[in-house]
Amino acid sequence: MQSNAALEYDYSVAKLFVYTTIAFGFVGMLIGTLIASQLAFPELNYLFGEYGTFSRLRPLHTNVIIYGFTLSGIWAAFYYSAQRVLKVSMAESKFVMFLGKLHFVLYMIAAVSMVVTLLLGITANKEYAQMEWPLDLLIVVIWVVWGLAMFALIGIRREKALYISMWYYIACFLGVAMLYLFNNMEVPTYFTSGGLGSIMHSVSMYAGTNDALVQWWWGHNAVAFVFTVPIIALIYYFLPKESGQAVYSYKLSLLSFWGLMFVYLWAGSHHLLWSTVPDWMQTMGSIFSVVLILPSWGSAINMLLTMKGEWNQLTENPLIKFMVLASTFYMLSTLEGPIQAIKSVNAIAHFTDWIPGHVHDGVLGWVAFMIMAALFHMAPRMFKREIYSKKLIEAQFWIQTTAVVLYFTSMWIAGITQGMMWRAVDEYGNLMYSFIDTVTVLHPYYAIRALSGVLYLTGFVMFAYNMIKTMTSSREISEEPQFRSPMA
Amino acid sequence: MDIRELQGYASFFMTIFLVVMLYGYIVYLYRSEKKGEKDYEKLGNIALDDEIDSTPINTSDPLSEEKKEQNK
Numbered sequence: 001m002q003s004n005a006a007l008e009y010d011y012s013v014a015k016l017f018v019y020t021t022i023a024f025g026f027v028g029m030l031i032g033t034l035i036a037s038q039l040a041f042p043e044l045n046y047l048f049g050e051y052g053t054f055s056r057l058r059p060l061h062t063n064v065i066i067y068g069f070t071l072s073g074i075w076a077a078f079y080y081s082a083q084r085v086l087k088v089s090m091a092e093s094k095f096v097m098f099l100g101k102l103h104f105v106l107y108m109i110a111a112v113s114m115v116v117t118l119l120l121g122i123t124a125n126k127e128y129a130q131m132e133w134p135l136d137l138l139i140v141v142i143w144v145v146w147g148l149a150m151f152a153l154i155g156i157r158r159e160k161a162l163y164i165s166m167w168y169y170i171a172c173f174l175g176v177a178m179l180y181l182f183n184n185m186e187v188p189t190y191f192t193s194g195g196l197g198s199i200m201h202s203v204s205m206y207a208g209t210n211d212a213l214v215q216w217w218w219g220h221n222a223v224a225f226v227f228t229v230p231i232i233a234l235i236y237y238f239l240p241k242e243s244g245q246a247v248y249s250y251k252l253s254l255l256s257f258w259g260l261m262f263v264y265l266w267a268g269s270h271h272l273l274w275s276t277v278p279d280w281m282q283t284m285g286s287i288f289s290v291v292l293i294l295p296s297w298g299s300a301i302n303m304l305l306t307m308k309g310e311w312n313q314l315t316e317n318p319l320i321k322f323m324v325l326a327s328t329f330y331m332l333s334t335l336e337g338p339i340q341a342i343k344s345v346n347a348i349a350h351f352t353d354w355i356p357g358h359v360h361d362g363v364l365g366w367v368a369f370m371i372m373a374a375l376f377h378m379a380p381r382m383f384k385r386e387i388y389s390k391k392l393i394e395a396q397f398w399i400q401t402t403a404v405v406l407y408f409t410s411m412w413i414a415g416i417t418q419g420m421m422w423r424a425v426d427e428y429g430n431l432m433y434s435f436i437d438t439v440t441v442l443h444p445y446y447a448i449r450a451l452s453g454v455l456y457l458t459g460f461v462m463f464a465y466n467m468i469k470t471m472t473s474s475r476e477i478s479e480e481p482q483f484r485s486p487m488a
Numbered sequence: 489m490d491i492r493e494l495q496g497y498a499s500f501f502m503t504i505f506l507v508v509m510l511y512g513y514i515v516y517l518y519r520s521e522k523k524g525e526k527d528y529e530k531l532g533n534i535a536l537d538d539e540i541d542s543t544p545i546n547t548s549d550p551l552s553e554e555k556k557e558q559n560k
Binding site: 007 | 492503506530533539541
């Protein structure tokens with residue numbers, strides 16, 4: 001491989017994933033806002049017949065956000081930043097380029113099929129693993145193609161040391177690969193019923209408690225290896241690059257990495273506290289969840305300390321604002337999760353609205369903030385134009401921050417109220433409230449959540465508009481910015 | 489001792505083993521840097537100096553570099 005002065009990084013695959021991030025983000029958040037509104041105002045369930053009901057749309061919301069918006073964002077950032085930290089262009093290898101494009105094409109086929117099948121009600125009925133077996137097989141192929149592209153790029157790199165972000169991308173690849181295969185072991189009912197069942201509908205190969213354990217081994221690690229690990233890869237690259245400050249402690253990043261890998265895999269059984277899984281496993285799930293605070297905060301504090309002596313950038317650069325707040329929400333979320341995993345707290349929190357509250361301060365505050373900041377950072381370098389409007393980013397930041405705060409505070413109150421009411425008994429040991437009593441009390445909080453959805457979606461539309469204007473009509477820049485992204 | 493109890497003990501001792509490994513890794517990181525064998529902190533610059541034509545930062549293990557020099 002000869003070095004060539006005219007050689008440039010090739011962002012063609014990264015750009016494709018940027019477009020899908022914006023599209024899936026909008027669709028996923030629109031559905032999320034609609035179903036949040038349905039919980040507050042149930043008549044909204046009947047807008048589009050069977051296709052508009054909460055039960056049909058809820059899996060669509062989670063799948064589009066996880067596998068549409070988040071994975072697209074991760075892959076956009078991967079195909080952009082992996083080249084840069086490995087100091088090798090995708091254009092240098094036709095094979096890598098082919099794999100990257102194949103990855104995108106297969107991904108689009110799978111994503112569109114996922115939306116159509118879930119909307120039609122074709123589902124495997126496992127949370128965050130609703131896609132039926134033909135799509136599962138396609139996803140295995142997509143994952144292998146991504147792995148090949150990643151390791152082929154690593155194989156031709158100039159920078160021999162793998163930057164910490166690459167470690168996290170590799171962990172994302174391996175973690176999902178292993179758990180996805182285990183959790184999606186399923187058989188079409190056609191084969192198990194002597195031809196009576198359906199070829200399109202499958203049942204898990206595990207039964208009862210074992211199925212629940214494998215399901216939450218995957219379910220929790222979908223959070224770990226899609227919502228956490230690759231997003232840490234993003235922040236370890238984009239925050240130092242945007243601020244011009246090297247990561248505060250590289251050793252701490254390595255320690256946090258191995259700590260996270262070791263602990264995260266075994267925390268999933270906290271989803272099954274007070275159930276029929278062995279007691280020691282529940283206890284281990286609780287302990288691992290509490291220990292998880294250490295590596296999570298290790299990464300988050302490392303990021304905040306990276307800004308040491310440069311806190312003025314927080315007021316001057318809205319992208320730093322997004323990333324610092326993302327890191328802070330990561331800390332909040334990774335403290336809240338372990339608290340919920342303590343057995344006595346879980347007795348109140350389980351099945352209540354506190355759980356979606358927890359998920360959303362992580363996903364809205366940490367994942368989406370980080371992905372949007374990464375896209376804003378990449379845009380001037382990819383499209384060679386400055387960001388269209390700084391004022392719009394500032395406004396978007398405050399609208400969305402307000403939305404996240406409204407979401408989790410309303411769900412904290414709703415969840416704890418719900419948990420207390422379900423358990424309340426009178427002096428004779430009879431339950432004091434029926435289910436409808438809780439629904440009546442919770443209505444205002446559900447309305448606040450719907451409002452927060454509208455606000456967050458509004459912020460996302462502002463983001464999409466800003467990105468599209470940046471791509472098409474913003475002022476051109478002649479030189480690639482080294483650190484801080486230029487914006488009008 | 490039934491299979492569930494065995495699984496519990498296996499999980500417990502595997503955890504202890506991995507904790508020892510992790511602490512061993514921490515000691516290794518700090519000790520190798522103190523001895524001057526490794527410089528992990530400069531790897532943070534990979535994200536900052538990421539132009540395609542900039543010089544790779546590399547792990548450059550000083551001891552192994554010396555050995556390479558001697559072998560030439």
